[in-house]
Amino acid sequence: MEILGSTFDDSVFEESRNRASSVTVLPAYEPKSCEPEWFCHHEKFEDVLDEQKTMKFRADLKYRRKQYQVALDDYTTCLSLVPNENLSLKRDVLESIARCYSHLGLREQALKTCEKLRKEATNTCHLTCVLLLEVTIHDGCGDVRKSISSLQQLCSIHPFNPWHWLKLGMSYQSLRECSTCPENLKISLEPQALVQQWEEKNLARLKASMCFIRTRMLIDILMIQQFSFVLEKSKRALKEIEESLQRLQLDKNTLLTISEVMAEDLNPEKMREENQDGESLSGLAIKDFEERWWNKLHTCLLMEKTDLSDDKTLEFR
Structure with a gap:
């Protein structure tokens, strides 16, 4: 007894047999081989x-x-x-x-x-490559100030990239150390020059701390999604940052003020909105580094200093 649908007509397979017999045999593929360093x-x-x-x-x-x-x-x-x-x-x-x-x-x-x-350059990726190249050139010549200028632009374009901030902090730290080396101190013997040198040293100290604290905050946010060697790199960076901040020896109130100012724009929604990777440079508004971060921080630090001075005056009276 035949089950319904269990038998097939031979004509169904005729077309596939004919197609199989008419297949063109392709020549064997022979990849081109080149000698080492052929060029x-x-x-x-x-x-x-x-x-x-x-x-x-x-x-x-x-x-x-x-x-x-x-x-x-x-x-x-x-x-x-x-x-x-x-x-x-x-x-x-x-x-x-x-x-x-x-x-x-x-x-x-x-x-x-x-x-x-x-x-x-037509987009932010092109500009980023140029700025990184400039940093390499300036570092090779030992021009820390010019390197800082290029790094500031990188941080303005990519405000949530911790490694640009870390590099900028290290450059400010190098600038501070250069201003206190014996060679520079011998040249600056006049009182006015010494005062200016002290101000530059203190400014570099504050800016280095600002960058290190910003880096630490960004790494803390990104570490949640990191694994393996990427996570290890972040942990090493955090350790280096803590050591650098200890050497800079800022008081707790100053560190707290810096942390508050540098954390203002660190929220997930704002970070997504300001992602400028690959954006066209035409019509792109890149905020000035000094205006966006340092000027505001400097104002807050001055206000804090004034408040502390007023408190001490009241206690003295």
């Missing part, structure tokens, strides 16, 4: 794109080997071959050229190349 002795270029690719690979290898002058020559040749519409590669090569200049001690040329990158 070092590759001289016959098929077209401009082939030459551009070869020069880029050569330059990257020379840069990795710290042969910066040879790498610079190859990067320059590569740049001349990059079409104007290939903006990503052009920016990559220009950044590499700036780094070569920096390693060769040619700071002015490096900064001019940075300026080219800045003019062609």
